[in-house]
Amino acid sequence: MSSDQDTSKTTRMVHAGRSADRFGGSVNPPIQRASTLLSPDAEGLYSGPKSLYGRMGMTVQDVLIEGLKELEGAEYGQLSSNGLSACSMALASAVQAGDNILMTDSAYGPTRRFAERYLGRMGVTVSFFHPRITGRDFEVMISENTKAVFFEMPGSLTFELHDLSALLPICKARHLITILDNTWSAGLFLQPLSLGIDLSLQALTKYVVGHSDSFGGAVLTRSKKLSVQLEAIAQDWGISLAPDDAYAAQRGLRTLPVRLKQQEQTALELARWLETHPKVRKVYHPALPSHEDHEIWNKLFSGSSGLFSFTLHETDTDKLKPFYDSISLFGFGFSYGGFESLMIPCDPQLKRTISTEWANRQRGSLVRISVGLEDPADLRADLANALDQIDSSGQ
Ligand SMILES: Cc1ncc(COP(=O)(O)O)c(C=O)c1O
Structure with a gap:
């Protein structure tokens, strides 16, 4: 179904990414448990429109990405095996050695640990800010080498919100890449990309899967440039989402x-x-x-x-x-x-x-x-x- 902004999200989540033609007549996508996809001839291994290696995703992952793009108003999406890897992938795609990241003090604990421990080892510094920081205090924290800002709304465990209308214009003016963990709203109640956030991410494990039986993560964006950076990180780290977990997440979207x-x-x-x-x-x-x-x-x-x-x-x-x-x-x-x-x-x-x-x-x-x-x-x-x-x- 085409993206029709006049239909409600409830309706769009039922239909997004589905196609009986593509699914051999069935309502739901097939789960292909495949590492290897065969080419009819040797030449086709390198010349087909899509990768012939399962880690790059198959129909069920494509359907999930289409649904998530519809959910968050995104142009591009990158899946990962869980929510934490979506956080690390987004952060790693935004910085390089010598850069500084500003991160909310209310971020999910393991996200914080990734920034401090792993990115620290890679030569990236992280500075934490109060989730209720004012625009003026925020501006003072930005240094020459600040490259990205990590938000999470509401804050993990303590539920603070950020004053995005004050903070985002500053981020734009200083050309900072903005990332927001949108797991709490499940992409339904907050539209970070429409507000001007560059990368919106979710632990699909929570509301999207909705049945406590699978993991999943996704980073969504409207920026072609950032999507290329995300894809490179996914390729370099070997990040993917298994077909059964992708199936559970796309099924979850229907009733979300x-x-x-x-x-x-x-x-x-x-x-x-x-x-x-x-x-x-x-x-x-x-x-x-x-x-x-x-x-x-x-x-x-x-x-x-x-x-x-x-x-x-x-x-x-x-x-x-x-x-x-x-x-x-x-x-x-x-x-x-x-x-x-x-x-x-x-x-x-x-x-x-x-x-x-x-x-x-x-x-x-x-x-x-x-x-x-x-x-x-x-x-x-x-x-x-x-x-x-x-x-x-x-x-
Ligand atoms: C806000 C937030 N982001 C990310 C994650 C990580 O998700 P996962 O457990 O799928 O790695 C969690 C998990 O609790 C979370 O609460």
Whole structure:
């Protein structure tokens, strides 16, 4: 189906990249499990329109890329085996030895580690900025050798938003390559490329796959030049997405808008209710008017997904044990975006060097939940029961 901006995204995600003709009559693309694609003759090995090596992708990967381009309004897309490799691929494609990268202090931990450890070894320096940095302070951070900026919205675990309308014009004026991790919005609620971001990336593992059973990553762009740089990195590092994982991701696209609509509603219902709960100190959900960046959210986002966090007044680990022990519908597991609800205590992995307001536990114990497709009333009852188990008599 051609890209028709008049049709809603829900409709376009059902149709994007599909073609019964190309699929031998079937509704879904074939999964070709092939390293080797044969040429009818020796000459054809080098002269065909498409590579004859499976790592370069086949029909199912092409279909996924077409769907993702439609989702994020991109011209080019590069797939990778997971979300982290999409982050490293995007960063590596933007810099070379001697360059400096500005990175949000709220970036996903392993992205941060890649920049510091791997790019550091390659002679690239990284400077972290506060996710709520003002344009003026941001400008001061840019040096002669600053080449790229890495954003993530909302911030991992802490859900801050960046003031992109102030920061992006500065990036443009200084010719910086801008990268944004768009995993939280799944490409549905935030359109980074339309805002002027150069590279928008996603861990497809989360909402796009949506069933906690596959990995995947993608970097999307409107720039031919950057797409060539991305492709070179993918070739040099041997980055690819396996056919079964590509299949799971393209299948996920078909139901993404419908799933997300439900998860958005359930998350908002729970977030609003948690805000009123006496054992809860603060809820971090950008679609709530109480969120510090709510105005930015209103301007830039068209909706919210199912992932948010909150702090509990109680900070004593022993006293929190009954809360975690009595949770039954939320699984304890890393990741998010699946059909099932998940919960993690965040404090052990919360690493910040600039946003030091997160450095001490005076602000309460941070809990993140990923809302699944269960009945909201059941999730709320589960949380209510668990919160009741926290003994607050000493507070
Ligand atoms: C924002 C963000 N980006 C990237 C990743 C990495 O994705 P993957 O686990 O598929 O490597 C994650 C994983 O949690 C994430 O939350």
